[in-house]
Amino acid sequence: xxxxxxxxxxxxxxxxxxxxxxxxxxxxxxxxxxxxxxxxxxxxxxxxxxxxxxxxxxxxxxxxxxxxxxxxxxxxxxxxxxxxxxxxxxxxxxxxxxxxxxxxxxxxxxxxxxxxxxxxxxxxxxxxxxxxxxxxxxxxxxxxxxxxxxxxxxxxxxxxxxxxxxxxxxxxxxxxxxxxxxxxxxxxxxxxxxxxxxxxxxxxxxxxxxxxxxxxxxxxxxxxxxxxxxxxxxxxxxxxxxxxxxxxxxxxxxxx
Amino acid sequence: xxxxxxxxxxxxxxxxxxxxxxxxxxxxxxxxxxxxxxxxxxxxxxxxxxxxxxxxxxxxxxxxxxxxxxxxxxxxxxxxxxxxxxxxxxxxxxxxxxxxxxxxxxxxxxxxxxxxxxxxxxxxxxxxxxxxxxxxxxxxxxxxxxxxxxxxxxxxxxxxxxxxxxxxxxxxxxxxxxxxxxxxxxxxxxxxxxxxxxxxxxxxxxxxxxxxxxxxxxxxxxxxxx
Numbered sequence: 001x002x003x004x005x006x007x008x009x010x011x012x013x014x015x016x017x018x019x020x021x022x023x024x025x026x027x028x029x030x031x032x033x034x035x036x037x038x039x040x041x042x043x044x045x046x047x048x049x050x051x052x053x054x055x056x057x058x059x060x061x062x063x064x065x066x067x068x069x070x071x072x073x074x075x076x077x078x079x080x081x082x083x084x085x086x087x088x089x090x091x092x093x094x095x096x097x098x099x100x101x102x103x104x105x106x107x108x109x110x111x112x113x114x115x116x117x118x119x120x121x122x123x124x125x126x127x128x129x130x131x132x133x134x135x136x137x138x139x140x141x142x143x144x145x146x147x148x149x150x151x152x153x154x155x156x157x158x159x160x161x162x163x164x165x166x167x168x169x170x171x172x173x174x175x176x177x178x179x180x181x182x183x184x185x186x187x188x189x190x191x192x193x194x195x196x197x198x199x200x201x202x203x204x205x206x207x208x209x210x211x212x213x214x215x216x217x218x219x220x221x222x223x224x225x226x227x228x229x230x231x232x233x234x235x236x237x238x239x240x241x242x243x244x245x246x247x248x249x250x251x252x253x254x255x256x
Numbered sequence: 257x258x259x260x261x262x263x264x265x266x267x268x269x270x271x272x273x274x275x276x277x278x279x280x281x282x283x284x285x286x287x288x289x290x291x292x293x294x295x296x297x298x299x300x301x302x303x304x305x306x307x308x309x310x311x312x313x314x315x316x317x318x319x320x321x322x323x324x325x326x327x328x329x330x331x332x333x334x335x336x337x338x339x340x341x342x343x344x345x346x347x348x349x350x351x352x353x354x355x356x357x358x359x360x361x362x363x364x365x366x367x368x369x370x371x372x373x374x375x376x377x378x379x380x381x382x383x384x385x386x387x388x389x390x391x392x393x394x395x396x397x398x399x400x401x402x403x404x405x406x407x408x409x410x411x412x413x414x415x416x417x418x419x420x421x422x423x424x425x426x427x428x429x430x431x432x433x434x435x436x437x438x439x440x441x442x443x444x445x446x447x448x449x450x451x452x453x454x455x456x457x458x459x460x461x462x463x464x465x466x467x468x469x470x471x472x473x474x475x476x477x478x479x480x481x482x
Binding site: 031187190232236 | 271315317340341362364
């Protein structure tokens with residue numbers, strides 16, 4: 001077995017300002033990696049570099065394709081990269097409106113991803129879309145409704161269905177529970193956790209919430225000022241943090 | 257039986273940056289071995305690192321120096337230097353750990369909490385659930401609770417779910433942190449029976465027992481700390 005995604009000294013600079021610097025790691029199939037840190041620490045910038053949304057200033061991101069090749073993101077054509085994003089990858093945005101097409105129905109949001117990978121049979125598209133809505137706990141009679149009529153939690157679940165319908169191997173998530181009520185968060189987290197396990201997905205989850213990281217991830221990276229200051233198993237980082245900043249971060253969590 | 261766990265020159269301390277850089281030493285140069293089919297108690301005064309030793313073996317705490325070698329199939333893995341994915345693999349297949357408190361995940365029913373480690377290892381869901389229910393029954397968890405999240409269970413019920421989870425998957429090495437602490441006599445006996453059975457099946461057991469009687473009943477010797 002080989003890693004699914006390898007980052008080699010990935011850096012992103014905006015003029016003189018550092019987005020992220022010299023980030024290296026390997027993600028294996030089925031692993032969930034959480035990237036934590038305060039706002040401005042560079043975690044979203046890193047996620048955008050890793051997922052090919054913005055080009056890195058230096059360093060390489062390599063991905064192992066289904067046919068066993070290792071491809072560098074910056075050496076792929078735009079068309080190849082788009083195909084990868086539509087098939088092998090998913091991206092769950094913090095704001096579901098960035099990840100959904102708000103102008104079409106919920107069912108069409110899921111069906112569209114299937115059509116993008118070549119499915120043309122209306123009956124199958126409809127059946128699969130219905131099945132996926134059920135799996136994310138959206139009732140069948142809402143399939144033809146616009147996402148505008150959905151609550152925040154439902155939109156987020158719809159976004160997840162849209163991403164997972166093509167059976168990706170790697171899903172990027174940017175604060176997937178940010179901005180949701182706590183009760184809605186718990187349901188969403190449980191759903192994501194179950195799907196990731198059952199589908200043996202690899203995921204990279206950016207979050208500032210250590211409880212979210214604990215629940216979803218097996219590994220964790222802590223970022224500060226654009227750099228990774230500590231990484232390891234999630235329980236290691238949370239129970240035996242080594243770096244001064246990580247100790248501060250962990251000890252700052254309020255207990256309930 | 258041969259050793260399946262070898263601890264050599266293990267040292268652990270905590271450097272607390274947020275508390276004026278206080279350095280708290282837990283232990284230095286600890287050596288120990290545990291054989292397959294053997295139950296060993298970790299003993300010592302409070303605060304001398306009994307739970308810490310279990311967490312070091314599980315890889316939750318990082319050692320300052322020394323090695324913790326664990327037999328995994330025909331190979332040996334040093335938990336201290338192993339890559340995260342190798343530790344995850346050990347936790348799936350080799351080392352089980354019954355913590356003092358159950359980490360409850362919202363909405364996951366008790367029987368799934370127990371079945372999960374078996375399913376992670378590829379055992380079919382219905383087979384895993386059958387064994388999970390058998391263990392819950394042995395530990396006197398009422399059938400009407402099996403489908404509920406342990407969120408609202410009492411401390412003793414949560415602890416028994418935790419124990420069932422730990423014993424479900426037949427780990428070659430089993431770490432137990434005060435497994436009987438919040439239980440009544442009947443359930444304590446059930447847990448001690450499970451320990452003896454696991455031992456009989458060849459598991460190496462490393463346990464912290466608060467109660468001396470139970471410790472003497474379950475374990476044949478001790479690793480003394482402090």
